[in-house]
Amino acid sequence: MILAIDQGTSATKACIFEPPAVLRGSATVPVxxxxxxxxxxxxxxxxxxxxxxxxxxxxxxxxxxSAKDLTGVALANQGESFLLFDANGVPLSxxxxxxxxxxxxxxxxxxxxxxxxxxxxxTGLPLHPEFVAPKLSxxxxxxxxxxxxxxxxxxxxxxxxxxxxxxxxxxxxxxSRTMLMGLVDADWSEDLLRWFHVPREILPSxxxxxxxxxxxxxxxxxxPVLSSGYDMGLALLGHGCTRLGDVxxxxxxxxxxxxxxxxxxxxxxxxxxxxxxxxHGKSTxxxxxxxxxxxxxxxxxxxxxxxxxxxxxxALAESAADTGGVVVVPAINxxxxxYWRSDVEGxxxxxxxxxxxxxxxxxxxxxxxxxxxxxxVLLRESGFACDTLRVDGGASRSSLLLQxxxxxxxxxxxxxxxxxxxxYGGAALAMLSxxxxxxxxxxxxxxxxxxxxxxxxxxxxxxVQRWGSAIRVALTRxxxxxxLFPL
Numbered sequence: 512m513i514l515a516i517d518q519g520t521s522a523t524k525a526c527i528f529e530p531p532a533v534l535r536g537s538a539t540v541p542v543x544x545x546x547x548x549x550x551x552x553x554x555x556x557x558x559x560x561x562x563x564x565x566x567x568x569x570x571x572x573x574x575x576x577s578a579k580d581l582t583g584v585a586l587a588n589q590g591e592s593f594l595l596f597d598a599n600g601v602p603l604s605x606x607x608x609x610x611x612x613x614x615x616x617x618x619x620x621x622x623x624x625x626x627x628x629x630x631x632x633x634t635g636l637p638l639h640p641e642f643v644a645p646k647l648s649x650x651x652x653x654x655x656x657x658x659x660x661x662x663x664x665x666x667x668x669x670x671x672x673x674x675x676x677x678x679x680x681x682x683x684x685x686x687s688r689t690m691l692m693g694l695v696d697a698d699w700s701e702d703l704l705r706w707f708h709v710p711r712e713i714l715p716s717x718x719x720x721x722x723x724x725x726x727x728x729x730x731x732x733x734x735p736v737l738s739s740g741y742d743m744g745l746a747l748l749g750h751g752c753t754r755l756g757d758v759x760x761x762x763x764x765x766x767x768x769x770x771x772x773x774x775x776x777x778x779x780x781x782x783x784x785x786x787x788x789x790x791h792g793k794s795t796x797x798x799x800x801x802x803x804x805x806x807x808x809x810x811x812x813x814x815x816x817x818x819x820x821x822x823x824x825x826a827l828a829e830s831a832a833d834t835g836g837v838v839v840v841p842a843i844n845x846x847x848x849x850y851w852r853s854d855v856e857g858x859x860x861x862x863x864x865x866x867x868x869x870x871x872x873x874x875x876x877x878x879x880x881x882x883x884x885x886x887x888v889l890l891r892e893s894g895f896a897c898d899t900l901r902v903d904g905g906a907s908r909s910s911l912l913l914q915x916x917x918x919x920x921x922x923x924x925x926x927x928x929x930x931x932x933x934x935y936g937g938a939a940l941a942m943l944s945x946x947x948x949x950x951x952x953x954x955x956x957x958x959x960x961x962x963x964x965x966x967x968x969x970x971x972x973x974x975v976q977r978w979g980s981a982i983r984v985a986l987t988r989x990x991x992x993x994x995l996f997p998l
Contacts, residue, residue, distance in 0.1 A: 512576060513941050514734065515585040515934035516563055518665055519742060520544070520592075520608070520764040521806070523559065525566035526934040527574045527581075530948035532956035536574025537931065540566040545605070550612035552844075553605035556594050559665065560672045567729050578729040582947065583737035585937030586723070588665035590688045590741035593643050595650070597659050600672055606665070607646055610764075610803075610844050612853045614645035615652070621645075621706065630706065634687075635694040635776060635784025637851040641801070644690035648707040660713050664689065666723075666739050667715045673727040674736075681715045682723060682739040683794070687786040692717070694776050694784055694796075720789035721944035737941035742933045743767035744787035747797055749936030750901040750927055751957030758890065758897055761932065762904035762912070765847065766805035766879060768886045770798045770895055779893045781849030782886070788936070790944050798893070800886030803847035805879050806906045811843050812875045817868050825909045828876045831869035836861040838981040839871075839878040849889050850986070858985045861977075879906075880915040881978045887920045899923045901960070903932035910964075917964040925960035932957075 512535065517524040521544070526537040540562040545553045571578060591609035596602045618638050621627045627638070636642055647662060654660065663671065667681045686692045686699075691709060693700045698717055704710070718724055718739075725736040743761060750759040752771045761767040769787065776796040778784040783799035804811070809821045818824035838860045840846075845853035859874070890897045900922050906912060907926060917924045929935045939957060942948035 512574075512581050513583055513585055513737070513938040513947070514567060514570065514581050514729070515587070515938040516567065517587040517742060517931065517934040517937070518559060518563060518589065518669060519933075520589055520610070523562035523566045524931060524934055525563070525570035526931050526938070527570050527576070528935065528938040530942050531952040532929060532935065535576070536570045536572070538566045538569030538573060540569070544608060552608035552610040554592070554608060556596070556602045556606050556668060559606065560669065563669060563673065571730070578732035578734060581729070581732075581734045583735050583941055583945070584727050584729070585934070585941040586666060586669065586736055586739045587742050587745045587933050587937045588669065588685060590664070590685060590743065591642050593647065593662060593664050594668060596661050596663060596668065596671075598661065600677065603660060604650065606668075607650070609641050611646060612640045612845060613649065614640045615649040617645040617648045617707070630690070630703065632778065633693045633700065633703065634690050635778050636688075636690050637783070639851045640853045641847070642688060642690040644703065644707045644709065647709060651709065657710050657713055661715070662713045663715060670723065670725045670736065670739070674725045675728050675733070676726070678725050679715045680718045680723065680725070682720045683717055683789045684720050684740045684744050684786045686717050688741055694786070719792065721791065721940060737945050738937050740788050740937060740940065743769055743799065743801070744785065744797065745936030745940065746903065746933040747771060747787045747936065748939050749929060749932030749934070749957055750903070751954040752901065753795065753954065756895050757901075758895065758899070759901040759903075759932070760883065762805050762902060762906035764805065764807045766802035766883065768800040768802065768848070768883060770890055770897075772796045772798055777893075779889065781851070781889050782893075783848070788940055790940060798890065800848035800889065802879075802882045802886065803844045804841045806904070808841045808843060808875055808879060809906060812872060817871050817875070824872045825876065825911060827869045827872035829911050831873040834861075834874040834877055835866055835870035836863070837866055837870050837874040838977055839874045840981050840985040841875070841878040841882060842985055846985070848886050850982075852986065855985050856988070858981060858988065860981050860984065876909070876912050877915055877919070879912060880919040883916050884920040887922065897922055899925060901925050901927055901958075903927045903930060913964045914967065918967040919970055921966050921969060923966070924964040926962040927957075928959045928961045929957065
């Protein structure tokens with residue numbers, strides 16, 4: 512039995528898998544985020560730890576087993592979220608979310624510095640506040656001293672708090688998302704540490720994704736941690752996307768579109784080059800088209816009063832024949848791939864006296880599909896066929912959303928039989944790397960699909976141009992605001 516913990520942005524999920532892919536029990540515990548008008552997005556470090564404990568307990572109860580029946584733990588984390596804490600595990604900051612955009616003038620300073628382009632070439636990551644390095648650099652600049660300070664991504668924090676020995680480590684894949692490690696390196700980059708003014712001593716040791724070397728105290732039983740990684744990379748394995756060009760999308764808070772590039776990293780302008788996961792010392796690389804808003808966009812629709820719940824919003828969208836000409840640019844947390852502009856704000860265009868809640872709801876759903884199309888177009892231009900997309904995540908329960916994605920992006924959408932692909936990816940990595948299941952059985956289960964959506968009538972040229980025009984309006988408006996209100 513493998514207990515997979517997926518500590519995500521809006522919830523912590525615990526799933527118990529019996530090899531190769533039998534889900535014996537699961538539980539979900541919501542976690543909160545705090546939003547500020549200044550770009551602040553944070554979480555309570557202790558709440559995340561307790562959510563892991565609670566979800567593990569509930570999953571064990573549902574599976575009718577005890578912690579003594581577990582062979583190991585698989586851990587998945589948010590990737591780019593981090594916090595500062597001391598050697599005793601006392602938080603010195605809240606968890607600073609990957610959605611947080613506060614990094615002062617760090618990116619402006621670097622963008623104008625000689626050799627700044629080398630950062631993206633080295634890391635595969637654009638200069639953008641989603642990643643740890645610029646936000647960490649900004650916060651360290653406000654400390655009187657870094658003596659005794661530790662920086663941890665969420666794998667670091669959870670292993671420190673759930674392991675009685677309190678190790679200070681991070682896994683290789685998660686470390687690749689900090690912008691402090693080269694894409695093909697095995698340790699922190701001295702050049703990157705110097706560029707971002709980050710002392711090496713505050714950083715955890717880097718360990719293999721299949722050799723975390725930790726144990727978790729689960730209901731007074733020490734269970735070894737067999738694998739660790741970040742959510743989107745593990746979801747790639749959870750879909751069985753191990754072949755060059757395999758593409759998956761996880762509809763979570765954001766939309767994680769990822770294409771497997773195998774044993775060789777690739778860097779494409781507008782996409783992230785990243786380590787997806789590591790197995791027996793060999794990394795599997797991917798191109799990542801992280802779209803900033805998916806589930807969070809649907810939730811935003813309820814916050815502004817279009818509907819009382821996400822389910823009601825989707826039902827409203829289904830009742831509309833089309834958007835009535837309304838276009839939503841979903842930059843509620845800036846624009847992710849392929850634009851990578853954190854300063855862009857959301858825009859709604861095309862409203863008339865005939866526009867109602869149903870048309871606005873439909874435009875919100877379509878905005879996710881059009882965002883996906885932008886990434887798919889770029890992948891195709893980079894040589895990937897992108898004729899099939901494997902999907903999972905909460906928002907993938909909407910048939911309308913998946914059909915619109917299939918039609919607007921022009922590909923077949925396959926819904927995985929494994930609903931929790933991130934958790935299963937972590938469990939699969941644990942099983943494969945420690946000989947607990949046959950590789951063929953694990954990948955067959957991961958690639959199995961229960962539903963498919965095929966493209967309908969392709970978007971008209973007018974629709975394509977309308978989306979492109981809306982994006983240009985959002986980008987141009989952002990430039991104008993920068994001229995009026997310099998950062």
